[in-house]
Amino acid sequence: MESPRNLRYTNTHEWVKGTKELKVGITEFAQEQLGELTFVELPAVGDSFAAQEEVGVVESVKAASDFYAPVSGTISAVNEELQDRPELINSDPYGEGWIFKITPDDEAELDQLMNADEYEEILPQDD
Amino acid sequence: MAVGPSTRSWAITFADPVPYLEGVRIQEAIHAARLADAIPDTVLLLEHRPVITLGRRGRDQFLLSSRAALTERGVDLFTSSRGGDVTYHGPGQWVLYPILKLGGSEASSRGYLHHLEEVAIRTAGSFGVTAYRREGMNGAWTDAGKLSAIGFHIKRWVTLHGLSFNVRSGLDGFRHIVGCGLVGEKVVSLEEVVPGDPKPGMGEVGMALLNAFSGVMGRCLDVYPWQAGDLPEVLAQIRRPQSS
Numbered sequence: 001m002e003s004p005r006n007l008r009y010t011n012t013h014e015w016v017k018g019t020k021e022l023k024v025g026i027t028e029f030a031q032e033q034l035g036e037l038t039f040v041e042l043p044a045v046g047d048s049f050a051a052q053e054e055v056g057v058v059e060s061v062k063a064a065s066d067f068y069a070p071v072s073g074t075i076s077a078v079n080e081e082l083q084d085r086p087e088l089i090n091s092d093p094y095g096e097g098w099i100f101k102i103t104p105d106d107e108a109e110l111d112q113l114m115n116a117d118e119y120e121e122i123l124p125q126d127d
Numbered sequence: 128m129a130v131g132p133s134t135r136s137w138a139i140t141f142a143d144p145v146p147y148l149e150g151v152r153i154q155e156a157i158h159a160a161r162l163a164d165a166i167p168d169t170v171l172l173l174e175h176r177p178v179i180t181l182g183r184r185g186r187d188q189f190l191l192s193s194r195a196a197l198t199e200r201g202v203d204l205f206t207s208s209r210g211g212d213v214t215y216h217g218p219g220q221w222v223l224y225p226i227l228k229l230g231g232s233e234a235s236s237r238g239y240l241h242h243l244e245e246v247a248i249r250t251a252g253s254f255g256v257t258a259y260r261r262e263g264m265n266g267a268w269t270d271a272g273k274l275s276a277i278g279f280h281i282k283r284w285v286t287l288h289g290l291s292f293n294v295r296s297g298l299d300g301f302r303h304i305v306g307c308g309l310v311g312e313k314v315v316s317l318e319e320v321v322p323g324d325p326k327p328g329m330g331e332v333g334m335a336l337l338n339a340f341s342g343v344m345g346r347c348l349d350v351y352p353w354q355a356g357d358l359p360e361v362l363a364q365i366r367r368p369q370s371s
Binding site: 011012013032033034035039057059060061062063064065066068122123124 | 208239280282
């Protein structure tokens, strides 16, 4: 599967877009592992998280999976639309299925993230 | 003892039914050790003491008995971190808890859920029972009802919880719930659907589950009884009752 080239990635399968205010979602691979999502537990705007700290949970019929802050920072927006339509993460993980926005404490932390090529390296090779 | 091909993983078997919260404690400790790469992927095979658990959003409208009535019958009630709705665990039912780092073949395109279902289907098949998936209804089903339930949690892309597989008939606890919130669906045990006699025993079915797991996930399992004297040190430490 092709990962968008303009995004950065975490090893817990989040994608990250931007530099000043980061838009974050879970990748195509992640949504596929979970199946059709039925519930998203979103953080609150204004909450602060350390890098890799648990921010919320996505849940499908049988699976619950945590998602994490890609960098340290403060939540500046959440995708309220997901409350009613969690399946947007399945249908459009890199677009309408974005989950939250976070303002980084230190933009230098972005250097820790992977580019699309590096991210694809950690994905299983399908036969 | 080793079972199966390629990647080495550990299996831990429990001789006595495990209280639910003790099972959670052991899983979380093994999860932490797996995250730290202190141990390989590990699968637990156990029976629980009678317990009803709710999925993490805990929809208790599928609970048919009051909490007081359950307590009176010696059935515990907990909310679990797994996905899925209400279910029952108790003696006569195997529970398989794989603690796996997802990313290898077990997470390929059809996903981990599909693989767990396959473990249950192959286990049933090894006793001449046809089990199958049902669209939109996870788990493994027979014509007579649901044989295996699935609910798991992925934490930092290492799995917790897993599947239950009903072996003996008379799993009484299911009377108190609408299993997985499925109104009008029946729960069955292997004993009720397996053709002929004698019926397979718990030990035999447990081994079949580990074999199926090994085949489906492509693992070679080193099997350790939890009470064994030669348990690897990491596990022996987890086994020790906490002193602090």
